[in-house]
Amino acid sequence: MTNRFRFPQKTFHAGTLTYSLGGLFLLFFWLLWGDFCFSLMVVVCRSILPLQIRALDMPNWVIGVIAVSIPSILNVLLNPIISTASDRYRSRWGRRRPFMLIATPFIAIFLCLLGFSPEIGRWLHGTLVAQATGWSLGATTVGVIAFFLVLFYTADLFVGTVFWYFFNDVVPRAVMARFLGLFRMVGTGAGALYNYYIFPHALDHMRTIFIGVGVLYFVGFMMMCLIVKEGEYAPPKPRGNSGRGLLAMIKGYVGECIQQKLHKLLYLHIMFWAMASACRVFDVFLGLSLGLTLKDIGIIAAAVSVAAAVLTYPAGILADRFHPMRLMVWMKLSIVLVTPLNFVWLFTNYPSSHNFWILVVLNVINLPLLLIYQASLMPLFMRLFPREQFGQFCSFIAICQAAIGALGGLLGGMFIDWMRVRFSSALFGPDFCYRLIPAWDLFFYGLGLLALALVYREWLRLGGDSIAQEP
Numbered sequence: 089m090t091n092r093f094r095f096p097q098k099t100f101h102a103g104t105l106t107y108s109l110g111g112l113f114l115l116f117f118w119l120l121w122g123d124f125c126f127s128l129m130v131v132v133c134r135s136i137l138p139l140q141i142r143a144l145d146m147p148n149w150v151i152g153v154i155a156v157s158i159p160s161i162l163n164v165l166l167n168p169i170i171s172t173a174s175d176r177y178r179s180r181w182g183r184r185r186p187f188m189l190i191a192t193p194f195i196a197i198f199l200c201l202l203g204f205s206p207e208i209g210r211w212l213h214g215t216l217v218a219q220a221t222g223w224s225l226g227a228t229t230v231g232v233i234a235f236f237l238v239l240f241y242t243a244d245l246f247v248g249t250v251f252w253y254f255f256n257d258v259v260p261r262a263v264m265a266r267f268l269g270l271f272r273m274v275g276t277g278a279g280a281l282y283n284y285y286i287f288p289h290a291l292d293h294m295r296t297i298f299i300g301v302g303v304l305y306f307v308g309f310m311m312m313c314l315i316v317k318e319g320e321y322a323p324p325k326p327r328g329n330s331g332r333g334l335l336a337m338i339k340g341y342v343g344e345c346i347q348q349k350l351h352k353l354l355y356l357h358i359m360f361w362a363m364a365s366a367c368r369v370f371d372v373f374l375g376l377s378l379g380l381t382l383k384d385i386g387i388i389a390a391a392v393s394v395a396a397a398v399l400t401y402p403a404g405i406l407a408d409r410f411h412p413m414r415l416m417v418w419m420k421l422s423i424v425l426v427t428p429l430n431f432v433w434l435f436t437n438y439p440s441s442h443n444f445w446i447l448v449v450l451n452v453i454n455l456p457l458l459l460i461y462q463a464s465l466m467p468l469f470m471r472l473f474p475r476e477q478f479g480q481f482c483s484f485i486a487i488c489q490a491a492i493g494a495l496g497g498l499l500g501g502m503f504i505d506w507m508r509v510r511f512s513s514a515l516f517g518p519d520f521c522y523r524l525i526p527a528w529d530l531f532f533y534g535l536g537l538l539a540l541a542l543v544y545r546e547w548l549r550l551g552g553d554s555i556a557q558e559p
Contacts, residue, residue, distance in 0.1 A: 100260035104319035107260065115316065116267060119255055120274045122312030126251065127278040129199065129305040132297060133240070135282075136290045137202075137233065138369050139382075143291065144226035148370065148508075149501030154234050155369045156497025159241045163490030166245045168341060171483030174250050175324070175476070182318025184254040189313050191246035196306035198240035203298025205232045247309070249483060256470065256478055257318060266405065268466055272459075273397040280393030287386035325476065345484040350472065350550060353543040355488045360536035362489040366496025367525045370504055375447065377519035378433065379440025388444070392451050399459050411553055412464035412471070417544050419461035424533045426453055430526035503528060 100107045107115060134155070141151050170187065177183040201208075209229030217228045259267050286297055346352050375385040406415060432446060473481035507521035 100262060102258055102260045102319065103321070105258060105317075112260070112263070115258065116270065118312045118316050119259070119267075120270060122251075122309050122316075123271055123274045124278045125305045125308035125312075126247070127275040128282060128301050129195065129244075129309075130248075131279050131282050132199070132301045133202070133237075134369070135287055135372070136294055136297065137237070138372060139290055140205075140294065141230060141233065142373065144229055146226065146230055147501070148504040149498060150230065151369060152366070152497040152499075152501025152504075154230070154237060156366055156500070157494040158234065158237060158497075160490040160493035160497060162238065162241050162245060164487050164494065166242065167249050167486040167490065168480070168483045170246055170249050171253070171486070172341060172480050174253060175478070175480055178321060178323070182257075183321060184250045184257060185313050185316075185318060187246045187250045188254070189310070191243045192306060192309050192313065194243035195240065195247065196302040198236055198243060199302035199305070200299050202233065202236045202240060203295040203302075205229060205236060206294075208232050249486065252466075252482065253478060254316075254318075256475075258316060261470075264467070264470065269402070269405065269463065272463070276393040276396035278393075280390040280397065282390075283386040283393060284390035287389065288381075288383040290382065341480065342484075344477065345481055350543065350546045351481070353539060353546055354472070355485060357536055357539035357543055358485055359488045359492040360532050360539055362492045363496045364529050364532035364536065366493055366500040367504070367528050369497075370500070370522055370525060373519065374522040374525060377522045378438075378443040378447075380444060380447075384440075384444055388447055388451065391448070392455060395452075395455055396459055399456060406460060406463065412468040413544060413547055415460055415464040416468065417540055419457050419464070420533070420537050420540050422457045423454070423461065424530070424537050426457065427526055427530045427533055429453065430529070431523075433523045500528065 098109055100109075100112050138151050138155050141154060174184055174187055177186065179186055181189070206229055209232040210225065212232065213223070213225045213228040217223050217231075223231070255267065255271070256264075290297065346355075372385060375388075376382075380388075429450060432450075433443070438446065469482060469485070470478070504521050504525075507524045508518060511520050511524070
């Protein structure tokens, strides 16, 4: 009798993995919990370190080099090695999890040590550095920050690269765009909580923030890595006849990634986007130059994150319903058209209370466009890149971003310092230079739009919607 009332249970597949609806919910829960811990870890470094370095009276180019160029250079050197190695690795733990499990404790340790960098810098300066080199206390502390940051980002690359490939292996393709929407919702939600409750205290309680987030990341991310299982993979394909030496491997790696014109044009577009993003590290100083406090900036960032969390899932549904290539073109065109609105402060000095609401309005206009654009990126990569070499192709994109980001961190800081020399005035003050950041953005957004138009034309030539990798 009972068999008459049983309903067939829907199942979902990702490679050799099979999930019931309940199993899919558990998978989403643990991956999103890992994303929450990961996002907090990332946002702490990105938000606090520029403020800390600025407080030591360092020029903007130093901030750009430490906060942007150093991580980008490490990305160029290590990302392709880690990504390609994880594509080809096989173990009873899977091909992605071993990399994350090994790196996570080191990330937590170096994050905590970054919290002690002022004390370590002060100790080194008093006992060794001042007598041996003549460096100031500020320069010594910046050196300590740079040293721990190199160690931190080296360990973080083992997680930051492989984590994205991990859920491409374990999440069913049929719900991927929706998962990515939830993934971004959780990340932006973590950013909202951080910006509203923690960021206003970034300078006063820096050490406590670094230690607290380091411990949370270690416990939470390790839980995800131990609970979420990978499936079985076919043996990796032979490397081919390009040889076994390092140069031959590099040649084979690059040759496979740039074989298609469509991919090369896509890389060019990504590089222009990365160059435009190089000045994002200075946005906090734009807010301070407009009379806002860290609390005001944190409130705006938190509100933006909440709005992003609400809108991200619908953006993922759009990426499921419409081809991500077309969405990207329309969103990039819209971003270029609205960017000149950010020149509102070039000729008028508004009261800080007005500036607060102007920033809110500008974010309301820009946020949906950026979210839909970003929601389209990963689904597009999944359609255009081979599944078995997905990590390799994504790592090449990361190399392109990082290489141009390393240059952009330096050039962006030099651009700001040059603007400071040329455009300081009694009316606007020495920090007027930060109001010229949109000029940098507009130039590289325009080049990125041109490159994306070429990508779109090549995509149509090759067949448009019919281009897709097999799931």
